[in-house]
Amino acid sequence: MARKCEICGKGQVSGNKVSHSMIHTRRKWNANIQSVKVNDNGTIRRANVCTRCMRSGKIVRAI
Numbered sequence: 220m221a222r223k224c225e226i227c228g229k230g231q232v233s234g235n236k237v238s239h240s241m242i243h244t245r246r247k248w249n250a251n252i253q254s255v256k257v258n259d260n261g262t263i264r265r266a267n268v269c270t271r272c273m274r275s276g277k278i279v280r281a282i
Contacts, residue, residue, distance in 0.1 A: 222249055224269035226277050256281040 223230040229250045236246040250269050257266040258281040268278055 221267060222252055223267065224250060224252060224272060225266050226268055226272040229269045229271070 231247050231249055233245060233247045235243040237243055251271075252267050252269055253273070254265055255268055255273065255278070256263055257268070258279040259266070263281040266278070272278060273280070
């Protein structure tokens with residue numbers, strides 16, 4: 220599963236983890252991507268969607 224939202228394109232972001240001693244090591248933050256059934260113009264398909272798009276109503280969930 221690709222870690223990218225099919226609706227908004229949100230994906231993985233990288234940066235530095237900073238410890239108490241100020242040592243910088245690279246790390247990454249993954250977007251909260253869920254595989255859900257989506258009603259897409261009358262057809263039901265699976266889509267990788269972030270929870271922000273699900274919550275804001277950008278997709279129509281299929282039951």
